């Protein structure tokens with residue numbers, strides 16, 4: 755598809771942890787632009803800075819230097835430019851993690867609708883949206899079940915529904931298919947792409963999972979905190 759708006763613009767971003775002899779430069783002068791409709795992978799050896807970059811884009815971690823613009827809005831330029839980062843994350847960003855992090859005491863449907871409650875949706879609209887997404891992801895028949903009774907693939911699809919529920923335009927995923935077999939991993943990525951394209955969103959995925967490399971528009975390699983290709 756034709757690429758749309760620029761959704762992620764990271765310029766000169768650096769992040770170090772600690773000082774002096776214990777200082778670790780996790781990111782060094784990273785530039786990255788991602789546009790609507792793109793599904794990209796962050797690859798690289800352990801410790802190369804993939805999760806750090808994902809957390810910076812997700813406004814979970816403040817960079818040490820640089821500029822971050824999300825969906826046209828400057829959010830960091832040497833310092834945070836917005837005070838309400840929680841609201842920003844709720845509105846613009848959906849997170850999908852390797853371990854699905856579903857709340858064990860809520861049903862599958864409630865795990866999705868709770869995000870919409872937090873974002874201020876009326877409860878009946880939130881329930882309807884949760885159900886619609888679970889149906890779309892072919893886990894609607896498991897809507898009233900608690901996570902402990904879901905298979906790995908079902909739980910991951912519920913987690914995807916939760917990440918996408920509020921129609922964020924920036925979807926960040928950390929090893930979303932690591933727990934799935936090859937066929938299911940491909941299916942999950944295909945579903946994520948379909949939803950992203952429909953919602954004019956982008957997906958940035960940290961992965962080591964070679965089974966799904968062919969599902970990405972771009973593979974971006976990190977090494978020692980540098981982007982080595984983009």
Ligand SMILES: Nc1ncnc2c1ncn2[C@@H]1O[C@H](COP(=O)(O)OP(=O)(O)OP(=O)(O)O)[C@@H](O)[C@H]1O
Nearest residue numbers: 771778779780798799800801802803804805806807
């Ligand atoms: N909170 C922290 N405090 C100190 N050092 C950290 C912290 N988070 C990350 N680091 C260091 O920053 C570097 C980059 O870490 P990061 O987790 O981004 O790598 P990664 O590429 O995601 O690795 P992996 O594939 O193992 O998850 C590593 O050297 C790591 O030890």
